[in-house]
Amino acid sequence: MNSKKLLQIVVQAADSKRAEEIVALDVQNISFLADYFVIMQATSDRQVKAIAENIEEKVQEAGLIVRDIEGKDAANWVLLDLGDVVVHIFKTETRQFYNLEKLWVDAPLVDVSEWLK
Template sequence: MAEMTTKEYVKIAVDALEDKKANDIRIIDIHEISVIADYFIICDGASASQVHALADNLEEKLAKAGKGAHKTEGYGQGTWILEDYGDIIVHIFQTEEREFYDLERMWMDGKIIEDVKSL
């Protein structure tokens, strides 16, 4: 079986987040402006329980596809969980934390992917 592309993994990640009703999923292509990753995926959940469910489902679905997280941070508190998959970094916030940190503004030089199907 051929190895999946980064774009295919992004689609799996978005599907996993949608499965658990993530709010306002944003994909930002940062490969031209940063060396830390190719894509950021940013979303939020209404509570720590939902944020944990989002992170758990994401990790499970990507692991089944053959992509394990290099590092996970913030899981204990559940206000902002960062899952680093190397070329994809996923930020899962509680809504208030997302508004406070406003990563979309910080990375506005990246290309917003409006529709995951267009990848």
């Protein structure tokens, strides 16, 4: 499966659990870490966990491996390493504090609107 299809799975799984302000950054030309970074937020610990669990489930259903998950217990900032796609799920205030979009300002945005309900 290519990284764009994986990105679609992630965005749709997050959207189905009501993730807010989903942003996908194309980092292929500026980072060796991944092809895409996906950044989103939720208003509660419970919702952060639910989004992370749903993404993990949908990725596994697609026959792919979740390499690592960090921060799931604290649920302030959960990072899912899916290889070509790295997912950041923040509580709203934590996202504002770290402002990853500013750190990766050189990365073009990916239009994910067609995958959102």
